[in-house]
Amino acid sequence: MSVMKRILILAQQHGNEPLGRLIYTELKKRGEQSPQIEYMVANPKAVRQKVRYTESDLNRSFNCRPRDTYEKRRAHTILQKIKMRNYALVLDFHTTNCEVGSMALVHGLNHEAMNFIGYTTITKVVDMQNDIASHSLIGSYPNSISIEVENKTISDSIIKGLADAVINFLHNKPRKSKQVKLYTVTELITKKSISIVDQKRLQNFVKFNDQYYPILVGNNSYKKQTHYLGFAANNKRGYTV
Numbered sequence: 001m002s003v004m005k006r007i008l009i010l011a012q013q014h015g016n017e018p019l020g021r022l023i024y025t026e027l028k029k030r031g032e033q034s035p036q037i038e039y040m041v042a043n044p045k046a047v048r049q050k051v052r053y054t055e056s057d058l059n060r061s062f063n064c065r066p067r068d069t070y071e072k073r074r075a076h077t078i079l080q081k082i083k084m085r086n087y088a089l090v091l092d093f094h095t096t097n098c099e100v101g102s103m104a105l106v107h108g109l110n111h112e113a114m115n116f117i118g119y120t121t122i123t124k125v126v127d128m129q130n131d132i133a134s135h136s137l138i139g140s141y142p143n144s145i146s147i148e149v150e151n152k153t154i155s156d157s158i159i160k161g162l163a164d165a166v167i168n169f170l171h172n173k174p175r176k177s178k179q180v181k182l183y184t185v186t187e188l189i190t191k192k193s194i195s196i197v198d199q200k201r202l203q204n205f206v207k208f209n210d211q212y213y214p215i216l217v218g219n220n221s222y223k224k225q226t227h228y229l230g231f232a233a234n235n236k237r238g239y240t241v
């Protein structure tokens, strides 16, 4: 008898990104109302207002003091609950307008996080080793993973595929190992580091000027609100999950 795993689907850290809710709805539709699968809407206030966040980006608000925004207080509450429940894995679902297809973000190569990726069709994994991770979920709870899916690729088969992965992971279903491309991010791509002309040449996962692999660049949500355009991976290698 194996020990029962318990997982959390953390939906809508960004209020206008419905993927986590769609996957949970799919799981319920299948009658997969296992008590092992728990669900939490991360930012209900932003969901109600149909915005990304209300006062500060929730996924940049973990471990912040003073907790002077709604999202900083919310991040604290979420993290306390997660630690108390001791989840085998927290699945944090996002959507993006960046041209990235489906990708996973991790902080360090946590065994359960990498095992979950093995149940998905995801082949691009980004290990966030820059300072931003310390204020995000993945940098706050080792057994966690953020999944980003490009908006225009979201389909029934993407949702069903991720729901399958959740169920198969939960039941430790035997699977084949697979190779992914692992990118290690150590820096931001700041606006001032690159000319406007070069900004337009940045392509996700394609090495730029022999320097770095851009991650989550393009029509993204960071651009307007921050001093950076995306993330820079200085390393790419094969990794078996």
Ligand SMILES: [Zn+2]
Binding pocket: 013, 014, 017, 093, 094, 095
């Ligand atoms: Zn998001």
